[in-house]
Amino acid sequence: MKVKRYIVDDVSEAVNMIRNELGSDAFILNTKEIRIGGFLGMFRKKRVEVTAAVDEAAIKPSKRPMLPVRQPERKSVPTLTEEPSASSPLLPSNAIRERYSQAPFADSGRKPSLPSTDLQMDVDVADPLKPSSESIPFYDKQSATLAAVVQTIEEARDKKQQSDESSELLQELRTMKEMMAKMARQQTYRSMPESVMKWSKRLAEQGVEPSYVEQFAEAVNQRLQEQGDEGIASSYEASQEVLLSWLQHVKGNGVDSTTRIIHFVGPTGVGKTTTIAKLAAEQSLNHRRSVGLITADTYRIAAVDQLRTYADILNIPLEVVFSPSELVRAYKKLSDLDLIFMDTAGRNYRNELFVSEVNSLLSPGEQTETILVLSMTHKISDMKMVASQFVKYGVNQLLLTKFDETDSFGAVINLVKEFDFRISYITFGQAVPDDIRPFDPKELVKRLLGDPADD
Template identity: 65%
Template sequence: MKVKRYVVDDLPQAVQMIRSELGSDAVILNTKEIRIGGFLGMFRKKRVEVIAAVDEASRKMPARPQPARPAKPAAPDNKPPASVTDDLPELRTPIPNQAVRSKYAAGSGASAPAAPAGVAIAEQAVEYKPLLDETPLPGMVEAVHPSQGQTGGEAPASENTLTLLQELRTMKDMMAKLTRQQTFRSMPESVVKWSRRLAEQGVDPVHVEQFAEEVRHRLGDEDKSDESASYEAAKEVLTSWLLPCAGSGISPGIRIAHFVGPTGVGKTTTIAKLAAEQSLNHRRSVGLITADTYRISAVDQLRTYADILNVPLEVVFSPGELTRAYKKMADRDLLFMDTAGRNYRNEMFVSEVNSLLAPGEKSETFLVLSMTHKYADMKLVAAQFAKYGVRRLLITKTDETDTFGAIVNLVREFSFPISYITCGQTVPDDIRPFDPAEWVNKLLGEPAHE
């Protein structure tokens, strides 16, 4: 069997190539859409990959015996010689494709020669897409093999028939998908510049393409080569993405704030910063609770902060001890609870820490993620906690990186409000509410001034 791969613009082009190279007995084994080329994963062109095969043995058909014919009388000298096609009447026989095509078009029940397998059927499926959309596929067995059932010696629908029907279904789905999608249009250079900037910042290629489309749409009839105009349009698009996810911080009605997240993201230091901010700036009485008994010196670190701020600290080892801790701090306006950092890509650890969180209208859970982590890991952790209703983000260590695309990715993927951003180790100064305008400027940088 000979197998060959084709990468083409559309399915009809592949069908023509397969017919010319492999013949009408070829069978399409698989079709799928792929993307090639592009820059930094963007602006890739859509192509169709087609795998076709043909059985070499089936192509060597034995010659049909010629029926005996009476000898023709010699032609008179004044008549032209007989045409070559007179001796080859089979060349004048209608091609089976034409017979099947006539049956499709006219809808008649007349018998027609069997359609060739593989490519011929694929060509008919492409050319008669409306018919495929209107006719259920199981009822197309007669159209695919109209000669079956007419001769008593022939077998019913075989595996080859089922394969052809599967190919028809695949091509029908492919054509519907190609109809819905449009090829990514070429972008002006000014738009490509800001798209490239977001790609360098680590924004996912899918979101970069969406960004480019929206910027081009906002520019409208303006001069798309004007860099300042494209910069303003880019800022407007990013602001529209980030502004709805600007969190409100810790609201006055919250009494218990839980902090969860992977190891090394800075939960304990962040709790100390917020405790100082709420105590000094908002004049709220604060208490600290820690369940981080896995990490060496974790309790000592939080106890040091508690002594400096002059606030009480309770250590819990199980969910049963939380009730005792809450009762001991019943006079406090706001409680901050620290949890152990674990590998929260494992759902078992996520459910374990979730058992420590007190449900209720007066509690809130913050997922703490570090900008120094890979976005793929951040996405997995966020997806795990989203299952348990965690909907607020706190981003740390923004001062330790120059790429901030993960913020856009998290906002677009999960629509989590971002309440706070930390940018250093200083307590309580290096924490502030999330400001979309600030991070739009960091993502795009400043336009070049002539």
């Protein structure tokens, strides 16, 4: 491949030069603007640098007349026997010849040794058409290097094109596989009993994600086939069994007797402060445990006053901390108590910076727990985002609030299936300490499926 660089005023001028010098098979590799000349970096003229190349195999040799080969001239020096020219500077004069013929050479019997008369001086005239190593321009090396670079780029481009074609083929295969799986599921749904479709539709209306609805339908249909009964009552019982099997490991144990510190985390507006007051009253009045409160919620207006009011009603101590360094002092003051509830600030926990900030306030240990508080009135996408942020820090306890403010409970299935949470309590009102109770999977299943007598 032959590569050549042109510096011109515009590209059209370069195109004409390329066609004249490299032929119509040449192509342009690169164009760029440069500035040349000037004085002290000023008054430089704008030019265009165009790099073109052509495949040498594609260049047709031009028919030019053959130049006659110039033979080297050979100049000879006449011998001394010939009559020398008087003006020849290469031959000895007569005076010099006579001096060589005299003594002391005559006495010694030796003849004087004169310069060789047969000396021939050959002068070769250099052939201007013969290339030499010194006549190879420096840019030929650059051209060879550039040609190798162009070849490497072309090979990389071919490989990338093949890779792109393979990726497109794989994507098409995945799309076809998903389409076939979807068609198979649709065919399976058509063959399912109407009773199974009824309860599957009910779960979908409750906000359960489609993938879990499909698993539910397949599991219920399999149970009905084993029983040989596809009636509404049988399908309802099978649906309950499937959902309970999903929730049997979800129920938590409440506040363990060995636990000493419980941290409550969660976004704004989920009811952490009210929930802490309910649990503090339940542990203090029903279980006769000495309870203390710590709050780090200094961002929300009147948050400290709200918790202080509950502490005064229950006659339990309260400590307020503004930084992690003050926690040591607060724990020391409450060291003689059986149980400590700690309230953290509600923040936008979709932001991982806030999650790490609240995590720095949590005191790890064998006698501590951290409970994530979420509201049933929030969107499932927001709940999952917040949950994923805290799961990374080892949080696996969940407390759900505001069950009385919604009729959609599918979010519970989505959360426990994806994050494997344990749920100890749910709340369903503002009354302290009445509107809180342990999580009951059977109650949730009844809320999800509804009452079959109502259909």
